[in-house]
Structures are given as C-alpha cells and as structure tokens.
Amino acid sequence: MPGTFINTSLVDCVFKSAKQDKKDVAIVFLEIVQAYDYVGHEHLIEQLKTFGIPTPLHACISNLIKGNCTQIQTAQGKSKKIFFKRGVFQGSPLSPILFNVVINPIFDNLSENNIGPFWLPNSA
Numbered sequence: 001m002p003g004t005f006i007n008t009s010l011v012d013c014v015f016k017s018a019k020q021d022k023k024d025v026a027i028v029f030l031e032i033v034q035a036y037d038y039v040g041h042e043h044l045i046e047q048l049k050t051f052g053i054p055t056p057l058h059a060c061i062s063n064l065i066k067g068n069c070t071q072i073q074t075a076q077g078k079s080k081k082i083f084f085k086r087g088v089f090q091g092s093p094l095s096p097i098l099f100n101v102v103i104n105p106i107f108d109n110l111s112e113n114n115i116g117p118f119w120l121p122n123s124a
Helices: 002-021 041-050 055-065 095-110
Strands: none
Touching: 041 055, 041 095
C-alpha cells in the first residue's frame, strides 16, 4: 500500500535524523476504529466552510448528509424516524477526503510550527 510505504519512510527519516543530530524524538501512532462512523455532520459542515470549499460544492455535500434518516419496520408498524447526525458514506470516493477535512484541525493543533527539520532530511 502506498500510504504504508510513505508512512514507513517518514518514520525512518525521523529516526535517522534524530540519531544523526543526537536529538530526542517522539512519534505517536493513532488507530481510529470506525473513524468514518464518528464524523459529526455539523463539524464537517463547519470545516468545509473554513477549508474554502466552493459554495456550490459545500451546498451539495451539506445536502447529501443533512436530513438522512431511517425507520425500522416491525409487526406493529414503522418506528419513528431515526436521523443520522454523524458518519460519512461508506464506500464513497468522497469519504476519505471528508474525513481528512474533519481531522485536519487536530493535526494542525498537535503539530509544532518547526516540525520540518525533524522529519525532513537535510532541512535547515
């Protein structure tokens, strides 16, 4: 998988750079179980605004996720509507992008401004 190769290469660069420069290094691995299921719709819509997504695309995505519901058919009839307030569509090519839009602020907050020299080899 390309993502695995890229991530492994980055970790390798971090370790080599830290060893060469005799610096401490901290690496965090994050496993997000059922990540797509927990994307809050309101948070996603807000993040789309801050990301500068064009208005027509923003409106299209918002309309796709807002107001979705299901009902359960029982012997006594249908249940009340159950509205989905979180989650992105499973299997949609747009889902990974939407997930990245949602978690990007987390990475921005966790990252240091000067992180480059620690993971880019030969950077100043």
